[in-house]
Amino acid sequence: MSTFKGRAKSFYNADTMAAAYLREYFPDAKIEYPINPFQMLKDEGIIFSFRPFGKLEGVYIPASQMDDVPLVGINLKRPITRQRFTAAHELCHHFRDSESQVVCPIGDRSPSERFADDFAAAILMPIGELRRLVNERKVNGYVPFEAVLEIADYFGVSFQACLFRIAYRLHAISGATDPGSLNRRITKFAPDKKRRERGMSSRILYEGLIDSFAQNLSFTPSDFAKNVFQNNYIYNDSRMEGLDISLEAASEIVTDLYHKKQASKYCQEKNEAFLSIAGHYQMYEAILESPIKDRCSVFDTFSLNKDLFSCFPFPEYGGQVRKTDTLVMGAKFDTVDPNQIYPELIKIDGEIKQHFSEVVQMPLSKYLERVFEFHHRLTVIHPFADGNGRTLRAFMNVMLVRSRICPLYIKCEEKDAYFHALEIADLTGNYDELYEVLFKALLRSHSELCE
Secondary structure: OOOHHHHHHHOOOHHHHHHHHHHHHOOOOOOOOOOOHHHHHHHOOOEEEEEOOOOEEEEEEOOOOOOOOOEEEEEOOOOHHHHHHHHHHHHHHHHHOOOOOEEEEOOOOOHHHHHHHHHHHHHHOOHHHHHHHHHHHOEOOEOOHHHHHHHHHHHOOOHHHHHHHHHHHOOOOOOOOOHHHHHHHHHHHOHHHHHHHOOOOOHHHHHHHHHHOHHHHEOOOOHHHHHHHHHHHHHHHHHHOOOOOOHHHHHHHHHHHHHHHHHOHHHOOOOHHHHHHHHHHHHHHHHOOOOOOOOOOOOHHHHHHHHHOOOOOOHHHOOOEOOOOOOOOOOOOOOOOHHHHHHHHHHHHHHHHHHHOOHHHOOHHHHHHHHHHHHHHHHHHOOEOOOHHHHHHHHHHHHHHOOOEOOOOOOHHHHHHHHHHHHHHHHHOOOHHHHHHHHHHHHHHHHHHOO
16 A cells, blocks of 8 residues: 555646656556556555446545545446546545545536546556657657557557547647547547457456456355346346346246245246246256355266256256257357267366366466356357257356356347357457456446345
8 A cells, every 4th residue: 555645635736646656656667558547446455346337437435434444436337448547536536535435427527526537547648658659650740540549559548538638638639629529520430440340459458457356256155146146147148048038037937946946836837938947047056056166177067958958848858968060050160070079078178177276376367268268169069959058158157156256147238249259259269359248247247246
């Protein structure tokens, strides 16, 4: 924890204050970009979390007594670049406004909010480094929008934040630069589309967030977590598989299964949708059981697939390796030849067991990325006759929970992004988009399960 807080209020200029803090935080003057504001919060003894705020960017809650700790809440729904900006913004409030709670509405332009915004911009985009990058990219004295895109990516900030700082601090943007004109020009330029076209990724930004948040992502199953997760997971995963079910109906089914187990009417119903949902429930009863198992094997997928079909009229169908080639609708890969399924599973099983043993020896982000890669590789093996998607998403959570990490689920409205990310991995071997989708899903799940 730094000593900066004691002199923060003596600064009347946000850029000067940010520069002073950076000199203290990086005493050897070797700054690695993008700067990680989440780690700064952690190093200052501030606990931060993510919440699905409606109209707030964030909130700062000071320590109420000597042995208490300050808290920062960050809007879960905002892009990673905005979350990083909010983290730096709330750091400013910690230094200057620690006597009372500070609520930060979206778009608030009060003097204290403007100062905190300026501080955040100066922390993430130090003026000296920004000037160096701008001078390298100037054309006839000005920076083209394509170059601003590169600079924003370097600093890990939004295109808008970077453009405005270059325009107003360095006066290096040509044409109309009043806020309204710049925002219209941003819309026309479509920076998010340009980023996708250029293959730019927010992977490194999520890695910094996840590694700074690692302790919070630890997980032990509880009745509350099991109930919330099963309700949300079963509803969303069923919708992903094309089942027409409401959240209320999914919750009712889960509750009935919880109390009556195999005697539930949903285990006896001849409606395939109900039988599938009952199978989902059985899978996650095993995944979230206590005590947590201390081993993990790819062959756990067989018991998961059996659970998935355990309530069907012919439960022996579950856990059976497919005997024929299969076409995965929408996929861009050829599934493994049936004769190679077991050899491929044995190969990946050794890798999973080795990786499972290394969870405490590597940054959490790297551990998670390998888990996500295993998930994709198993979708390509496609070992079962049916239920591969549901089973392999469940096994991804086996790998997480048995590593004492919060499980995750894909919301039905995230389905297209998830399948597109799998497709990119299929076609190019690039996992960056899949990492982003699943990192976001993990943070959202954590906010729901670990309140």
